[in-house]
Amino acid sequence: MPKIIDKIGQMDDNALARLLGNAQALLEKNADNEDAVLVIDAVQDEWARRLHLFHKGDYKATSPEHGVLSVVGYKVGNDGAPEKQRRLKLDYIMSGTLPPVASPAYMGEWGEPNTRQRYRKLHRVIRVLASSGKKFPNLELAVQHWEEDLVYLEQNWSNIDARH
Known part of the structure; x- marks a missing residue:
């Protein structure tokens, strides 16, 4: 078993995302890489654990290196x-389905x-x-x-509960 798996619980969400990407890249080169599969499984288990803690109010996700706004293409x-x-x-x-960014717990902060x-x-965030x-x-x-976009949000979305 790879030594990195023992450190997964201490990694922040960004490090976990990078680790996942690296393990996936290893699998692309060699689909039989058992260590990469073990790392991916361990990252998924850790994210599930953190998401569970988040839902209980016991976990605050790490701010991602690339957040929802930039991934969606919002630029100012x-x-x-x-x-x-x-x-x-x-x-x-x-109103849309957000792309997965960083960890499940971070995405949980955005709600539905x-x-x-x-x-x-x-x-x-803005x-x-x-x-x-x-x-x-x-x-x-x-x-x-x-600041203009905050006004737009306030004028068009602040009464979200009344709209739905």
Whole structure:
């Protein structure tokens, strides 16, 4: 059994995601790689354990290196998308099925489509980005976009419970 399996419980979610990717790459090269299969199984078991703890309120997922917004293609600032495209992305994040990002526990924080939990998570993420961005002069346009998008979310999604 690979020694790395003993360390899986101490790894953060990003390290687990990288480990999973590495094990999958090994399987692509050699479908009979038993160590890779053992690692993948161990990562899945650990994610299931963490998801169970998350549902009990006993686990906070690690923030992923690439979050939901970036994976969906939401971009702001000088290289960002125009307002209409950003709004379409925000609407999709609120109402669509999200791509798997990082760990199951992290995805659990986002809740189901068209829910207050999803709205609160998306609003909080963008609010933190805008607040953090204010510390950097080169992010003025990004901060402006984030703040405009927060207003959009508040105007269009804050009464999510009344809509469904």
